[in-house]
Amino acid sequence: MGKRSVVPFGPHHPVLPEPIHLDLVLEDETVIEAVPSIGYIHRGLETLVKKKDYKQYVYVVERICGICSFMHGMGYCESIEHVMNVEVPVRAKYLRTIWAELSRIHSHLLWLGLFADAFGFESLFMHSWRLREKILDMFEYSTGGRVIFSVNTVGGVLKDMPNEMLTKFVKMLDEMDGELRKVTGVFLNDYTVNSRLRDVGFLTYEKAWELGAVGPMGKASGLNVDMRQRKYAAYGDLDFTPITSNVGDCYARTDVRIQEIFQSIDLIRQAVAKIPEGPIATDVKGTPNGEYFMRVEQPRGEAVFYTRGNGSMYLDRARIRTPTFANIPALLETLKGAQLADVPLLVLTIDPCISCTER
């Protein structure tokens, strides 16, 4: 047995976009145990529910995270709509689905870039973000915002996308397809990249299930759990099978996310082909009285929105369980037995969003 030592990792670290601290218990260079601590960027957004009425709170929820902002807004709105028994127009459901899938593409491309940066491939990082920029342009063109759109409202959406705009987006995505395959191909096939990703940070199916891993983290270990199968928004009308892998290492998690980018493009194509004409929002009168658990599949995994209304404009409680929060126990499991040099890579492999986690 080697000499044990404790090495602090974070909260400030070159590869970490956001602060999380890990106390790494090492034996020589091998991690025996990792003890996490969070709380560096807690903003008390859940408490704000007491000060902002349930419609204003949509704009607060959207600001929990800058990457899955749209899906936070959508999950919260759908939760309130269930409490108030509001029927959302079908076109609004399709528009939400299209924006949600575009968000997934932009989130995964962002992650691929950060991941490339973490293993020292700067130009691959730049190319991933160059492609992501085109998705951000689509957001700006359709909603006015590049990262935070503010198009969700209780009862539907605030902005429509004319059919010509949707067709143009599909054409742009078709044109991106070739470039996306070239760039993502480097992650999947390059010898040097593969040497960093393969056989590193295993998470078995049993452990993933036991620790409650969600999203690509769980899917890469064989967990066939995808909240889109619960048919919220327009997912009930679209044909898709969750992408899973049985390997459970860093490579599998990268592969699952890359395949999800292409699956999202396919879902957008299907949604644009099927989107009906009609209103985009329904007028909502009254106040929420009751409670609901809404589960949505964000790029990082399942997010849970619990809302409880008391019949007034202000909710009693809003609780948001975000995917990174659920994936931290799984991260600690993958760190056991890993080399110190692989720790930054493994932390990034869960696609950590600490702003989400701490709210």
Place this chain on the structure above:
Amino acid sequence: MSKLMSFTGTVLKSLFSKPATTAYPAKPAEYPERTRGHVEMIDVKDCILCGLCEKSCPPGAIKVDRNGGTWSIQRFDCIQCGYCVDKCPKKTLKIIPGYQEPGAEKTPETLVVKDVTAEAEAAGGAKGGKPKANLDECVFCGLCAKNCPASAIEVDRAAKSWKLNEEACVGCGLCKTKCPKKCIEME
């Protein structure tokens, strides 16, 4: 070999093609029509100082002074969510392209809404007065309640009742303009 040279094609293409970035600010950026630049009051004359924008603003960036007749916005607090634009009963607020320029001081931008009384009367309101319905002529159609931006009016057709929540009412006068029987007066 393909595993070792997988990035070469992309590198060569990048080497001989135009940069993906633009020479901003030498070449100005082009913004789409929907860009959320900043909130602008299109026509000061249309503003009736109802205060719905102030009540709706999530970060509290807008302040309406009904007595002083001014509307002000703290641009550094504004999050460009557009909720005030949706709430404005007169549709005089709009989000238009053009970002707030950086500054060293957080000074609110104040607009003087001139001649409040005359403009409010012309728009259907009256000195911030409250609506009162003449129930003899009222047909309890509910259009006033449906159009009320503050949800201050309750109409029950079956019970033939018309109720005003005076605390919620902002005196915008929209109920008066929407009433098909012209039986609402601002008092």
